Amino acid sequence: xxxxxxxxxxxxxxxxAAALKDINLTVADGEFLVLVGPSGCGKSTALRCxxxxxxxxxxxxxxxxxxxxxxxxxxxxxxMVFQTYALYPHMTVFENLAFGxxxxxxxxxxxxxxxAVVAExxxxxxxLDKKPxxxxxxxxxxxxxxRAIVRAPQAFxxxxxxxxxxxxxxxxxxxELLKLQRDLQATVLYVTHDQTEALTMGDRVAVLYKGxxxxxxxxxxxxxxxxxxxxxxxxxxPAMNFITVRLxxxxxxxSLELGGQTLMLPEDYLESRPGLKPYRQKNLIAGLRPEHxxxxxxxxxxxxxxLQVRVEVVETLGPVxxxxxxxxxxxxxxxxxxxxxxxxxxxxxxxxxxLNLAIEPHRIHFFDPQTGAAL
Amino acid sequence: xxxxxxxxxxxxxxFILLSFFPFFWTLLSSFKPASQLFQINPAxxxxxxxxxxxxxxxxxxxxxxxxxxxIVVAGVTTCICVxxxxxxxxxxxxxxxxxxxxILGFILVVSLFPPIAIxxxxxxxxxxxxxxxxxxxxxxxxxxxxxxxxxxxxxxFFRQIPFELEEAAHMDGAGxxxxxxxxxxxxxxxxxxxxAILTFIYCWNEFxxxxxxxxxxxxxxxxxxxxxxxxxxxxPWGQILAAVTVVTVPVxxxxxxxxxxxxxxxxxxxxxx
Numbered sequence: 001x002x003x004x005x006x007x008x009x010x011x012x013x014x015x016x017a018a019a020l021k022d023i024n025l026t027v028a029d030g031e032f033l034v035l036v037g038p039s040g041c042g043k044s045t046a047l048r049c050x051x052x053x054x055x056x057x058x059x060x061x062x063x064x065x066x067x068x069x070x071x072x073x074x075x076x077x078x079x080m081v082f083q084t085y086a087l088y089p090h091m092t093v094f095e096n097l098a099f100g101x102x103x104x105x106x107x108x109x110x111x112x113x114x115x116a117v118v119a120e121x122x123x124x125x126x127x128l129d130k131k132p133x134x135x136x137x138x139x140x141x142x143x144x145x146x147r148a149i150v151r152a153p154q155a156f157x158x159x160x161x162x163x164x165x166x167x168x169x170x171x172x173x174x175x176e177l178l179k180l181q182r183d184l185q186a187t188v189l190y191v192t193h194d195q196t197e198a199l200t201m202g203d204r205v206a207v208l209y210k211g212x213x214x215x216x217x218x219x220x221x222x223x224x225x226x227x228x229x230x231x232x233x234x235x236x237x238p239a240m241n242f243i244t245v246r247l248x249x250x251x252x253x254x255s256l257e258l259g260g261q262t263l264m265l266p267e268d269y270l271e272s273r274p275g276l277k278p279y280r281q282k283n284l285i286a287g288l289r290p291e292h293x294x295x296x297x298x299x300x301x302x303x304x305x306x307l308q309v310r311v312e313v314v315e316t317l318g319p320v321x322x323x324x325x326x327x328x329x330x331x332x333x334x335x336x337x338x339x340x341x342x343x344x345x346x347x348x349x350x351x352x353x354x355l356n357l358a359i360e361p362h363r364i365h366f367f368d369p370q371t372g373a374a375l
Numbered sequence: 376x377x378x379x380x381x382x383x384x385x386x387x388x389x390f391i392l393l394s395f396f397p398f399f400w401t402l403l404s405s406f407k408p409a410s411q412l413f414q415i416n417p418a419x420x421x422x423x424x425x426x427x428x429x430x431x432x433x434x435x436x437x438x439x440x441x442x443x444x445x446i447v448v449a450g451v452t453t454c455i456c457v458x459x460x461x462x463x464x465x466x467x468x469x470x471x472x473x474x475x476x477x478i479l480g481f482i483l484v485v486s487l488f489p490p491i492a493i494x495x496x497x498x499x500x501x502x503x504x505x506x507x508x509x510x511x512x513x514x515x516x517x518x519x520x521x522x523x524x525x526x527x528x529x530x531x532f533f534r535q536i537p538f539e540l541e542e543a544a545h546m547d548g549a550g551x552x553x554x555x556x557x558x559x560x561x562x563x564x565x566x567x568x569x570x571a572i573l574t575f576i577y578c579w580n581e582f583x584x585x586x587x588x589x590x591x592x593x594x595x596x597x598x599x600x601x602x603x604x605x606x607x608x609x610x611p612w613g614q615i616l617a618a619v620t621v622v623t624v625p626v627x628x629x630x631x632x633x634x635x636x637x638x639x640x641x642x643x644x645x646x647x648x
Contacts, residue, residue: 073545086543090561103548
């Protein structure tokens with residue numbers, strides 16, 4: 001296995017549209033790096049540039065210290081798993097698995113042994129004589145994985161390999177794929193649009209938006225300390241709530257003007273969040289994660305920061321209720337901003353009734369209203 | 376449900392009988408002696424049964440030469456057509472380049488050109504080039520008229536093959552030609568067989584160029600040779616019928632043989648799922 005180093009990668013199409021802008025990314029040896037972003041953000045283009053299926057406009061791609069920009073895909077020693085699996089329909093499972101080795105001219109006996117080992121590992125031994133069309137979605141998925149593994153390439157590229165599976169199988173394959181990756185100590189560059197997949201699978205996650213890399217960090221850090229509003233809104237489900245707030249600082253301490261209400265903040269709040277100091281008496285964007293709302297009971301003075309809301313819809317998921325409400329955003333001149341709070345089902349939330357919510361002040365995220373950068 | 380099933384059955388049988396009868400009558404009549412062919416009340420079965428017509432075309436007229444000519448001309452044309460056509464069609468289906476539509480349109484226009492308009496200039500050219508009465512005199516014009524069809528049909532077939540399969544083959548270490556040979560071509564097989572059959576039949580049946588560019592019995596192809604059976608005073612119907620029977624059988628056989636390949640190829644090509 002080897003590391004992949006992407007330096008200054010840009011891809012500009014002849015019509016002037018930029019798919020990728022100055023991407024710098026390193027996938028360490030044995031690392032599972034997930035490239036995530038909304039559809040059309042350029043993540044597949046980036047993967048295809050690494051694969052050699054597309055030519056970057058500028059920048060270099062190195063595999064194990066060797067620049068591979070000028071090598072055609074077949075000379076790069078990378079294996080790719082496609083979203084549609086792209087199994088050869090006219091070949092049996094055995095032939096599909098063996099194709100890569102056959103192309104590299106491996107001796108017959110060696111090839112047979114390698115295929116047998118991989119088929120055993122993936123539970124495909126019974127299907128070796130079948131054609132892809134006789135297999136279920138999950139089995140085809142395994143064949144696609146097996147075809148990549150059997151060659152023992154320098155690194156794996158995966159383009160949304162689980163997105164064609166049904167929900168239950170996808171969750172199962174997530175763990176299986178991870179186990180396999182740990183076993184092989186494989187370097188994996190994994191592309192997905194599913195932030196849950198990204199958070200659960202990645203050693204590190206790279207968030208791509210409009211062709212630019214927004215943040216590369218371990219999942220926990222991405223969730224706790226998003227670099228900007230885009231990352232904050234993309235990571236987490238349901239998505240973070242955003243609203244324009246005003247940071248006031250009067251004699252009785254700092255407070256937030258939020259949705260026409262005032263949230264008291266601890267006295268030393270600005271000392272603990274020095275990034276906020278320049279924004280005193282100014283507007284900025286607050287981000288509140290749905291799961292950080294708590295019910296505030298009775299005494300509002302005791303609650304760290306209380307909000308009075310009117311419940312609109314309650315979604316029951318079992319372990320948690322999604323309580324939908326809205327707040328006015330007078331600072332931005334918007335009548336209603338939709339909000340979601342993820343609350344314990346024991347909290348009595350009824351549509352058309354009022355509810356007192358609290359949020360820990362230190363869990364509020366702040367973003368610059370112009371740049372969207374986290375503060 | 377059941378009644379419509381019976382109706383379909385009856386209609387199919389009626390259709391088969393109707394379309395098969397002329398062939399069947401040709402077959403029967405080819406075994407009849409000349410006297411019986413011109414009987415006022417035609418007899419159904421040959422009486423007496425005779426191989427005379429077949430003996431005459433093969434031993435007196437050396438009809439096997441014409442069959443060989445036809446096989447060579449149609450076979451060579453088909454092979455070249457499929458080889459060139461599949462390469463051109465692959466490029467047209469896969470590569471993005473300027474003026475692709477224009478090229479496809481231009482190719483189509485070539486096949487719309489009326490053959491009769493180019494017979495005389497071609498004859499003059501071929502005579503100068505000493506090609507008259509050679510296989511090349513037929514293969515060249517057949518190629519010009521069959522290739523456009525080949526390219527169009529195969530382009531459509533290649534477009535149906537998911538590009539990701541070829542990308543997967545590249546990632547697996549196969550070069551461009553290897554990918555074409557191992558992945559694309561097997562998947563395009565039904566299309567290629569269909570195209571091959573159509574091209575072969577076109578060449579097998581072609582009359583105008585064959586009539587113009589061959590001048591002696593030994594270099595003629597089947598359709599022209601059969602027409603040339605007729606003399607000033609007599610039309611040897613028995614021999615014509617025998618010849619027609621002889622040349623229909625291989626074509627029908629070829630179609631049936633390749634048809635099976637087409638069907639199996641179609642199911643093997645199923646990618647969706």
